[in-house]
Amino acid sequence: MVDQYLAGKYNVAAPRYTSYPTMPYWDTAAFSLTGWEDSVKLSFKESNGTDGLSLYIHLPFCESLCTYCGCNTRITKNHTVEIPYIDAVLTEWAMYLQMMDEKPVIREIHLGGGTPTFFSADNLNDLIKGLLKDSVVHPRAEFSFEAHPANTSFDHLQTLYELGFTRLSLGIQDFDPKVQFIINRDQSVEQVTAITQQARQIGYTSINYDLIYGLPLQTVEGLINTLEIVSKLMPDRIAFYSYAHVPWIKPGQRRFTEQDLPNAEAKTRLHKIGVSLFKSYGYHEIGMDHFALPDDELFMAEKSGNLHRNFMGYTQQHTRLLIGLGVSSISDSYNAFAQNVKTVEEYLQLVNSGKLPVFKGHLLTDDDLIIRQHILDIMCKGHTEWHHLAVPSHAVAEGIQRLQVLANDGLIELSPGGLTVTPLGKGFLRNICMALDARLWANVPTTQLFSMAV
Template identity: 60%
Template sequence: MQIQSLIEKYAGAVPRYTSYPTVPYWDADTFNKETWLQHVKESFNQSNAISGISLYIHLPYCESLCTYCGCNTRITKNHAVEKPYIKAVAKEWELYKALFDTKPVIKELHLGGGTPTFFSPEHLQNLIESILSACTLHPDAEFSFEAHPANTTVEHLNVLYKLGFKRLSLGIQDFDPKVQAIINRYQTVEQVNHVHSNAKDIGYNSINYDLIYGLPLQTLSGLEKTINSVIKLSPDRIAFYGYAHVPWVKPGQRKFTEADLPNTQERQALYELGRKMLIEAGYREIGMDHFALSTDSLYQAQEMGKLHRNFMGYTHQYTQLMIGLGVSSISDTWTAFAQNVKKVEDYLKLIAENEIPVVKGHILTEEDLLMRKHILSLMCKSKTAWSHSDLLNDSFRNSLDLLPALAEDGLICINERAINVTKTGERFLRNICAVFDARLQASTLQENIFSNGN
């Protein structure tokens, strides 16, 4: 089947699988905080001394609203909000540490947002020093943060580097002035180069750029200019995401309409152009939507079969326990998920009451764990294999019944106990994973839309 026909056949909304089950299919009604905390303690005891743990800290504040953004943000120019929020995050971590019998070993720490560089270098330093107090650093610890090129100063870079940060991610999206205007996200090539060059001079060893295709008013010629500029700047990694238009969830996206967006064929052409240019420039494709130079740890992890994926995306670090701190953050013990409250006011109130601020979650069943194992293997290794015990699960056997159709379309190669994703299939990785998404299948079959390729 021709690639365009495959694109049309498998078009539709499919999860990105940073977790399984995905958040819309969590059994939130059966979740309770006491069970969650027990899972946290058990996971910590199983993994801390062996692999260490990961921390994700959500810093939601931004000075202006980027209208394409799907993240949980709070827009303000009032920087008086920084100190109370920093104190609350530090206290939340103290509440978690009170559960543990030994010092946490920190292997991975990431600052996301929002705009982490909304916060002053002094406040970021206070936060990180508070987080790391009474903790041990894993020998392979990696710290990273997201940054807006227009407000990231040399002081930000120096302070965070001294605290152990060696990787940063710059949100660019597109350099086309028309696109920047409609999505309200402004930064010049010169600003990006300034931050990038300073970071490299200071000693940062991995710099990622976030780019998005499918944005309003985006054109092939405009994206080509953006990619050419990016190639000249030579970041170590590039995340090349498809824009998700969900104005019913994110009202800021109502600044433009579907008429401003590329249609399905135009959107695919944008992706194909970007992918082709990056590969020709020497970037290697990593899993889904990511590209890296061969010198980068993400590529090396893929080559060694050690690539991992969690709520922070692809990483070369594996930890069983990831704790999310801050408003809306998600935590993962491998056997359970939990998400914090989404409103800053609710978060601050619960922390003040000495409450860990989780509001919903999911305790994984044995079937969930089985499906999660196979989806993660596909996302990170483009293959998965099963044992005889896996075949005892009805949902898993039902998933296997769907594989021949994927093989017929050339997306996978299949034998009695394993599948391998083909080069063609790499573009449809989410669709392949969806075969093993028992909860999505049950829902879509109920609504009779799974056959449409969702």
């Protein structure tokens, strides 16, 4: 009863905190392209020789619209879009190369979307070879890509593996036919099984399944059946996301209504069942929404205190500089964020005219950097400390006051020097971080900007 009471109390609109400040609170007026380029150059100079950099490439095309999806996508069956888009991504990368005074050391590459496997294996080969042509691959580099089980071929797996990819993420969501129909996401158990087995035979060392709870028409029985299938395939990692219902941002979600969604109580039950089953299968809970087997590097990173979180999600490697290429991609230079334009046409037009396709961003203040680190520590380590601050900033001090309510509810243990998330609080990380979100509390939204926390 206590868990259900807290779920109701804390079921408020809350950011997922892949960044701080969150995007609605970026100070775009103070941002400039020159300031962004200067920040990239500084970050590259300070970290390339030690950490290297990460690349995220957004490949937006999908052949059909998955109605649950909150990503920036372009729906088309016209595959002639592939080569012009890849050429533009490589041209954008060349613009960043001009800001660097030595060859970049590539520590991470992640292909996201959209559907990266919309692109042919040959075209993905050209993309990756083009990115690496004037770069150095870090000896501990990790390359990963997202894949739709319904269109991922053996050629995709083999080609990308030969280019250095060892991590694969399959978007499954739910195997229940009724759920798959209403979210327009059709893939069979046989397809997922075949891709998983092929990837392991080829040599992939980490396979992730994306699953979602709180989907329309989702039931306890259907979720349990999905997870029993997953337990037979035993992916190395599982991302178990809460469905984010934001139809005012993603009109495709209007195919169904709130009446089709599990209510907060039912959604909480789905989450608890999922977490319980994952643990019974031998998975360990990692940060927020993630689970890993004990021999997976994500679990080892959490145990060693090296877990990191950025716009690509949780990672076991930390680079100061993350460059996002492609439409709507977000970059992070540690001191600044920048986002590319959101439509394919504008992206192609800007890049092909020799202009960096950034349209907005944020330069982090001293307070931003302090709060960002606290939020990262909460999300990745389950604790944070401020005892090293001689005098906490006004923004942090106000956040500490707001945290007292969460401490009273048993979600955190609060001390003069910091906080520790309790086992009960692991399900409320977004709420805990929100208490420290100075920019949100300075300008409380009058309309809903974020999905619900539960």
